[in-house]
Amino acid sequence: MAEKETDALTGTETTGHEWDGIRELNTPLPRWWLWVLYATIIWSIGYMIAYPAWPSLSGYTKGLLGYSSRANLVADLEAVRESRSVWVDKFSELEVGEIVEDPDLLQFAMAGGGFIFGENCAPCHGSGGAGAPSFPVLADDDWIWGGTLEDIHTTIAYGIRSDHDETRYSEMMAFGADELLEPAQISAVADYVLSLSGSGAANEEGAEIFEEQCAACHGEDGKGLPEVGGPNLSDDIWLYGGTKDAIVAQITKPRHGVMPAWVDRLNDATIKQVTIYVHSLGGGQ
Numbered sequence: 196m197a198e199k200e201t202d203a204l205t206g207t208e209t210t211g212h213e214w215d216g217i218r219e220l221n222t223p224l225p226r227w228w229l230w231v232l233y234a235t236i237i238w239s240i241g242y243m244i245a246y247p248a249w250p251s252l253s254g255y256t257k258g259l260l261g262y263s264s265r266a267n268l269v270a271d272l273e274a275v276r277e278s279r280s281v282w283v284d285k286f287s288e289l290e291v292g293e294i295v296e297d298p299d300l301l302q303f304a305m306a307g308g309g310f311i312f313g314e315n316c317a318p319c320h321g322s323g324g325a326g327a328p329s330f331p332v333l334a335d336d337d338w339i340w341g342g343t344l345e346d347i348h349t350t351i352a353y354g355i356r357s358d359h360d361e362t363r364y365s366e367m368m369a370f371g372a373d374e375l376l377e378p379a380q381i382s383a384v385a386d387y388v389l390s391l392s393g394s395g396a397a398n399e400e401g402a403e404i405f406e407e408q409c410a411a412c413h414g415e416d417g418k419g420l421p422e423v424g425g426p427n428l429s430d431d432i433w434l435y436g437g438t439k440d441a442i443v444a445q446i447t448k449p450r451h452g453v454m455p456a457w458v459d460r461l462n463d464a465t466i467k468q469v470t471i472y473v474h475s476l477g478g479g480q
C-alpha cells in the first residue's frame with residue numbers, strides 16, 4: 196500500500212491503492228448523484244410506512260393508507276355489477292317494444308346483441324344472420340314465423356319444433372311417403388310451386404292440388420302463413436333449395452327444421468337484447 200498523496204497532474208488526492216505503479220485517484224461522487232440517492236432512501240422509508248411492505252408472522256404490515264389491490268379489484272367489480280344491473284333491471288321490466296324506444300337502452304341492446312348472436316346463433320345462422328342451407332337468413336325481410344319484435348322474441352325464447360312445451364310447432368305432412376298424393380300429382384304441384392316465383396310455366400292441375408292440400412299452411416297465393424310457420428313459396432327464397440328435385444323431395448318426405456329454445460339457456464335480458472339485434476338486421480317488421 197502506497198502513501199496517500201496528491202497527484203501532480205490533476206491536483207486530486209489518491210486513495211493510496213497502487214497496482215504496478217498505477218495509482219487510483221480519490222474522486223468524490225458527484226453531489227447531485229448523492230442527493231438523488233438520499234432522496235430515494237427517504238422516499239422508500241415513507242413508502243414502507245404508507246403502503247403494505249414487510250411480511251410478518253401472521254401476514255404483512257398493512258401501511259397507513261390501507262391500500263389493497265384485492266380490495267380495489269372487488270370494489271371495481273362491484274361497481275361494474277351495479278352499473279350493469281341497472282340495465283338488466285330495465286330490460287327485465289320492459290317489453291322489447293318499449294326498450295327500442297329508449298335510445299340508450301337500444302344502443303346497449305345492439306352492442307350486447309351482436310356479441311350474443313356471434314356466440315350462440317352464428318354457428319347455425321351464419322355471421323350477421325347471413326343464413327345457410329336449412330338455416331334461414333335472418334338479415335332479410337322474409338320471415339317464416341313473423342318478423343315483429345314480439346314474433347322474433349317468441350321464436351328465440353321457445354324455439355321451433357324444440358323440446359320446450361311452448362315451442363312454435365307445425366309439421367308439413369309427408370304427401371309422398373304417406374301416399375296422400377300420387378307421384379304425378381306431386382310433380383304437378385311442384386311445377387305450380389315453381390311457377391309462383393316465376394321459375395316455371397303455370398300448371399292447372401298443380402294449382403288445384405295446391406288449393407286443396409297446401410293453401411291451409413302456405414296461403415291461397417303461396418305467400419306464406421306465419422301463424423303456422425308455412426314459408427312463403429313465391430319469393431324465390433328457399434330453406435331447402437328451389438330446384439324441382441328439392442321441392443319434390445320436400446313434398447314427398449318433408450324436413451322439419453329445429454330451432455332450439457333459449458329460455459332455459461339465456462336470461463331474459465339477454466334474449467331481449469338478441470331479439471332487438473336480429474330485428475335490426477335488415478328485415479324487422
Ligand code: HEC
Nearest residue numbers: 315316319330331337338339340341350351355452453454
Ligand atoms: C342449432 C342451430 C340453430 C341455432 C344455434 C340457432 N338457430 Fe335459429 N333457427 C334454426 C333453424 C333450423 C330455424 C328454422 C326452423 C324452421 O324450419 O322453421 C331457425 C329459425 C330462427 C328464426 C325464425 C326465422 C323466421 O324466418 O321466422 C329466428 C328469429 C332465429 N332462428 C333466431 C335465432 C337466434 C337469435 C339464435 C341464437 C340465440 C338462433 N336462432 C340459434 C337453427 C338454429
Ligand code: HEC
Nearest residue numbers: 366367408409412424425433434435436442445450451452
Ligand atoms: C300442415 C301445414 C303444411 C301443409 C299442409 C303443407 N306444408 Fe309445405 N311446409 C310447411 C312448413 C311448416 C314448412 C317449413 C318446414 C321447415 O321449416 O322445416 C313447409 C315447407 C315447404 C317447402 C319448402 C320451402 C323452402 O323454403 O325450402 C315447400 C316447397 C313446401 N312446403 C311445399 C308444400 C306443398 C306443395 C304442399 C301441398 C302439397 C305443402 N307444402 C303443404 C307446412 C305445410
